[in-house]
Amino acid sequence: MKRKILILGGGFGGIKAALELADDERFDVTLLSDKPDFRYYPALYRTATGGSKAQSRIPLADIFEGKDITVENDEATKLDREEHLVHGKSGKTYHYDTLVVALGVVTNYFGIEGLGEYSFGIKSIEEAAELKSHIHEQLLEEGRPDLNYIVIGGGPTGVELAGALPLYIKKAMKNHGIKHRAVRVDLVEAAPRLLPRMPKDVSRSVAKRLRKLGIKLYLGKKVEGQTRDSLMVEGKPIESETVVWTAGVTNHPFLRANDFVLTDSGKATVNQYLETEPSIYVIGDNADTPHSGLAQTALWDGLYVAKHLIQLADNHQPKPYEPRKPVYVVPAGPKWAAVLWGKVRIYGWVGWWLRRAADLLGYHHLEPWWKASQQWMEENVTEEECPHCLAK
Numbered sequence: 001m002k003r004k005i006l007i008l009g010g011g012f013g014g015i016k017a018a019l020e021l022a023d024d025e026r027f028d029v030t031l032l033s034d035k036p037d038f039r040y041y042p043a044l045y046r047t048a049t050g051g052s053k054a055q056s057r058i059p060l061a062d063i064f065e066g067k068d069i070t071v072e073n074d075e076a077t078k079l080d081r082e083e084h085l086v087h088g089k090s091g092k093t094y095h096y097d098t099l100v101v102a103l104g105v106v107t108n109y110f111g112i113e114g115l116g117e118y119s120f121g122i123k124s125i126e127e128a129a130e131l132k133s134h135i136h137e138q139l140l141e142e143g144r145p146d147l148n149y150i151v152i153g154g155g156p157t158g159v160e161l162a163g164a165l166p167l168y169i170k171k172a173m174k175n176h177g178i179k180h181r182a183v184r185v186d187l188v189e190a191a192p193r194l195l196p197r198m199p200k201d202v203s204r205s206v207a208k209r210l211r212k213l214g215i216k217l218y219l220g221k222k223v224e225g226q227t228r229d230s231l232m233v234e235g236k237p238i239e240s241e242t243v244v245w246t247a248g249v250t251n252h253p254f255l256r257a258n259d260f261v262l263t264d265s266g267k268a269t270v271n272q273y274l275e276t277e278p279s280i281y282v283i284g285d286n287a288d289t290p291h292s293g294l295a296q297t298a299l300w301d302g303l304y305v306a307k308h309l310i311q312l313a314d315n316h317q318p319k320p321y322e323p324r325k326p327v328y329v330v331p332a333g334p335k336w337a338a339v340l341w342g343k344v345r346i347y348g349w350v351g352w353w354l355r356r357a358a359d360l361l362g363y364h365h366l367e368p369w370w371k372a373s374q375q376w377m378e379e380n381v382t383e384e385e386c387p388h389c390l391a392k
């Protein structure tokens, strides 16, 4: 009898685990995901600033073409541990012998008033497209750009988006026939420095680069609320109709709702094999591991769990999980990125090319080289829906 492996989530971790198990005839693999596509988050800021949607999205059907994997498009809602079943929103149930949970995280506004209603996000293709069309609608309707664009969150996502906005807005203004005028892009971060997970000297270099691009940094400043046309930062309003929230995520609600043991940060407690309990594994952003919250970690976890299951099927003593130190690559504006690779720091154009190489590798984790390079080339594609920009 084949062992039924049910994987929840068609993101970095879930797909990697499924692909690694696909060719092993001892397993019957089902991947359950609420979306028919995989989302390549690292490219979303480019999609939001004039890049193609295709670079941020790969249909699951393409990834698993020719693979012996069942893909179910459904939302996991409930776990029945006694019956070894996961219930889907559709009413269907999915049986497992082994369950792998890789559901990613969801946006968290930390209860700050108005953010849910008025801020934009870039955590999905839809959100990225909404932000882009808002920027263009403002230019079309009012004939002038919003004077102030605010990105909240000085982590990698906030830095890469803020870095890309000035040039994109300038291009859009040109397409809309608006003569040059000052555009303000602000970046607000509650911690006293950008990229708080990285060493101080890297934060300083990235801050210098963003300031050079004309971005105003509000460091050590907490956001307190948002209205339709302003953001309240430490008691002072900053006028803006374009505020993008990149500052907060929280673990997927499925874990709390289904009584997983969680740490104070809301991540699932896992043992040395990434198990939360016998036959249930939690990986990627959902798991409390040292480098959780990165695509590289989710891929590593997916690979580990697949190898672990193969070792068990071979009756070998499984090796414990060893966290892998990530390479941090943070783009900040055109053709510039900061790289932290062990103790080595690289800044500028070389960093940018390392980021390009990392993207190619990222796609290749999920697709053969020829498909991955096609996907990678999408970075050079400009995509606009705005009729003014299409005409240019």
Ligand SMILES: Cc1cc2nc3c(=O)[nH]c(=O)nc-3n(C[C@H](O)[C@H](O)[C@H](O)COP(=O)(O)OP(=O)(O)OC[C@H]3O[C@@H](n4cnc5c(N)ncnc54)[C@H](O)[C@@H]3O)c2cc1C
Pocket: 008, 009, 010, 011, 012, 013, 014, 032, 033, 034, 035, 037, 038, 039, 041, 042, 043, 044, 045, 074, 075, 076, 077, 102, 103, 104, 105, 122, 123, 156, 157, 252, 254, 283, 284, 285, 286, 292, 293, 294, 295, 296, 297, 298
């Ligand atoms: C804008 C942005 C930029 C980023 N840039 C980088 C970067 O440059 N480098 C880096 O290393 N990391 C980056 N990250 C972080 C990285 O994307 C995550 O760490 C990674 O996606 C985690 O992988 P995962 O498999 O745990 O979850 P995900 O990749 O989020 O996958 C979760 C999957 O579960 C599906 N799902 C959700 N709910 C359900 C449900 N109830 N039922 C079924 N399926 C469900 C989702 O649709 C999704 O397919 C970025 C994140 C964001 C948001």
